[in-house]
Amino acid sequence: MMGEKQQHLPWAPLLALALSGFICILTETLPAGLLLPMSDSLAISEGRVGQLITVFAIGSVLTAMPLTALTQTWSRKPLLLACIAGFLLFNSITAIATNYTVLLIARFLVGVVAGVLWGIVAIYARRLVPYELKGRAMAVAMMGTPLALALGVPIGTFFGNLVGWRFIFAAISVIAAGLLIWMSLNMPNFEGQPVGQRTTLKQVLLLPGVRSVLFVTFTWMLAHNILYSYIGPYLTLGGLEARVDVMLFIFGVTTIIGLFLVGVLIDRHLRILVLSSLTIFALAALLFGLYTTTPILIGISMGLWGLTFGVAPTLLQTAIADVGQASANVAQSMLVTAWNSGIGIAGIIGALLLNDYGAASFAWVMLVLILGALVVSGAASKAGFSK
Numbered sequence: 001m002m003g004e005k006q007q008h009l010p011w012a013p014l015l016a017l018a019l020s021g022f023i024c025i026l027t028e029t030l031p032a033g034l035l036l037p038m039s040d041s042l043a044i045s046e047g048r049v050g051q052l053i054t055v056f057a058i059g060s061v062l063t064a065m066p067l068t069a070l071t072q073t074w075s076r077k078p079l080l081l082a083c084i085a086g087f088l089l090f091n092s093i094t095a096i097a098t099n100y101t102v103l104l105i106a107r108f109l110v111g112v113v114a115g116v117l118w119g120i121v122a123i124y125a126r127r128l129v130p131y132e133l134k135g136r137a138m139a140v141a142m143m144g145t146p147l148a149l150a151l152g153v154p155i156g157t158f159f160g161n162l163v164g165w166r167f168i169f170a171a172i173s174v175i176a177a178g179l180l181i182w183m184s185l186n187m188p189n190f191e192g193q194p195v196g197q198r199t200t201l202k203q204v205l206l207l208p209g210v211r212s213v214l215f216v217t218f219t220w221m222l223a224h225n226i227l228y229s230y231i232g233p234y235l236t237l238g239g240l241e242a243r244v245d246v247m248l249f250i251f252g253v254t255t256i257i258g259l260f261l262v263g264v265l266i267d268r269h270l271r272i273l274v275l276s277s278l279t280i281f282a283l284a285a286l287l288f289g290l291y292t293t294t295p296i297l298i299g300i301s302m303g304l305w306g307l308t309f310g311v312a313p314t315l316l317q318t319a320i321a322d323v324g325q326a327s328a329n330v331a332q333s334m335l336v337t338a339w340n341s342g343i344g345i346a347g348i349i350g351a352l353l354l355n356d357y358g359a360a361s362f363a364w365v366m367l368v369l370i371l372g373a374l375v376v377s378g379a380a381s382k383a384g385f386s387k
Helices: 011-033 035-042 046-070 076-096 100-127 131-141 144-163 165-186 201-205 210-228 231-237 244-265 270-290 295-356 359-379
Strands: none
Touching: 011 035, 011 046, 011 076, 011 100, 011 131, 011 144, 011 165, 035 046, 035 144, 035 165, 046 100, 046 201, 046 295, 076 100, 076 165, 100 131, 100 295, 131 244, 131 295, 144 165, 144 244, 144 295, 201 210, 201 295, 210 231, 210 270, 210 295, 210 359, 231 244, 231 359, 244 270, 244 295, 270 295, 270 359, 295 359
16 A cells, blocks of 8 residues: 655656546536536526536535544545545536526535545545655645646636537546546555544634634635736726736746746745745735726736635645644635635625725735735744744
């Protein structure tokens, strides 16, 4: 069995974990890109299609922590396989469902599966390698997220509009089936936490550094998604309503660049990377606020913003794994909850800001949030962001 004494990156299992993350993010976000064809096909409003994303997030937020705590003693491989099987099952149901209620139930349940998956993937990656390679292994395992956002969603949207949205969800099921077969044959297994060492959510929350990492995660994702959820109205201010795809492409490319940079540096410079990423994000927010009508500076800001988002998942999951210690799986589930809570609340705050103050207000709220995260991460030098 492949274990923790291995002195090089085990690329095959790490890429399998990355593919599982890719499937997860693609499953979550595709309805946003397929809003119109799904609305037409199901004869429902675009707003009701949008709720398919909302119920996914609700499923993750409500169940990630309790289910991860409940399964912390389980062997890791069977739990991982169960998650992949869940994506296969519920995406298949989504592909064939004609009833809106059935779709909502399937989306809620696949959100539950996603919450459990994110609670184990990062720790699985770290257990595959020795200590000095843990950060790099995390970076590889986490690259499915930016790749799904930068490439998977646009490609899925294009083909969904071309051949039908049901075909795309069916295609995700086929990919999940292939991954399930490969993992069942080749993925190494690790034991869960010993029963005598099982910890409660409260015990994990009180560990030094955990609350700091969770606060930074929540504010980072809140700030990010206020703009990301309503990027169209903001770009309209600069006359870029016909160039949303170009701006998101810039964002996606720099997201991938950020991911590769963090893979090289994270094992030695986690604290510096977190502080510098938040500082660059704050600079991007400032530029977004000052130059709402200047396309070239908006493009530069999109690039800086993407660079910082590309590093966020790996940095934050590495930080929570470090402070979570033996209870890292439970700590990861808390991070998943904080992450998805930030996404959900950002949608509400963004809508209120757009209606009451206009899209130009997004940047200034983002800046305040990021400065708060910067202060907390800077103060967490002994526990949270200490290396």
